[in-house]
Amino acid sequence: MTPLLSAHGLTKTYGPRTACAGVDIDVTEGEVLAIVGESGSGKSTLLSMLAGELAPDSGEVRYRDREGRVRPLAEIGPAELRALARTDWGFVRQDAAQGLRMAVSAGGNVGERLMGLGARHYGTIRSQALDWLGRVEIAADRIDDPPTRFSGGMRQRLQIARNLVTAPRLVLMDEPTSGLDVSVQARLLDLIRRLTGELGLAVIIVTHDLAVARLLSHRIAVMRAGRVVETGLTDQVLDDPADAYTQLLVSSVLAA
Structure with a gap:
């Protein structure tokens, strides 16, 4: 199946700092993809580029519209992009305000x-x-x-x-449970899981919390220093991580 949203070679730098370096990622209808990593790993920068809010230095994001056309976001005009953001897309931000x-x-x-x-x-x-x-x-x-x-x-x-x-067909979520009490987080996570399942949404969720990723996502992408170091089915990656950094992330959670 052609992905609903896909990114190829996304790169973004800020002076000497590389926020994203050659990131490839995609999501299809009915799929929840979690992007995980420590603060500063490039997760939020990647999400902003996927949303069309931030232009990459190189690479492109492509979206399959309701007519089945796969279109680079860079070729969609500002007015149409704003219309997409109000209709086909949703963006749940960390700070609800x-x-x-x-x-x-x-x-x-x-x-x-x-x-x-x-x-x-x-x-x-x-x-x-x-x-x-x-x-x-x-x-x-x-x-x-x-x-x-x-x-x-x-x-x-x-x-x-x-x-x-x-x-909407696609919903982006940036740390939607961050800063909430544990009991409130649990209630919100149950709600998100239920609604995404009922509506068959494509969801990309950024989180530093591996428990959130395990509960909500089908696939996971682990980022470190602007690069995706490991991807795969969520349970497979978290239960048997192949990359040394992913192993460190998982072990730090188990040790906490």
Whole structure:
């Protein structure tokens, strides 16, 4: 099957520092790919390039659109790229405040994406917003509350609803559980796993937490110093790592 999103030879440098060096990666519908590694390994830089938010110095990202055309992101104009980001793609950010309109109600945050698709009927928009708030376990009576009144876990769940309401094909996630209490993390992970399975999404998730990668992903890519040093099925890589760096990562978790 042709990948939904693929990257070939992605390279990005900042002065003397190489953030990504010749990275190849791909994801297909219904697949969750985890990108793991220590801080500074290049995970977030890679995700920004995959999202079209950061131009690589070399290499390219290709996306297979709904018509089946495989197109380099560099050849998609800014207006169309913004439209894709509101419809076909979702981006769940580590800091929910960066992915939400903090002064807009919960319902407005969800409904705004629908309006981007042309929805104008207030009752329909509110009904769909209520449905999605329920799906991410936010009570209906919180629909008119702004995210400033929500806990960190609730903000992340609202951000997920905002991204999924338009039925995207691809969702990018940048450390979505980082900074949350353990019990809140567990609840959010269960939600993400359930929704990605139900909707058949292609998901690329960046995380430093190997337990998160094991729980959510089918495949894993391990990054070190801007390079992918090992890829494979998640359980296979984590249970029998071939690369010395991956072995060190896994052993450090076991020793903790």
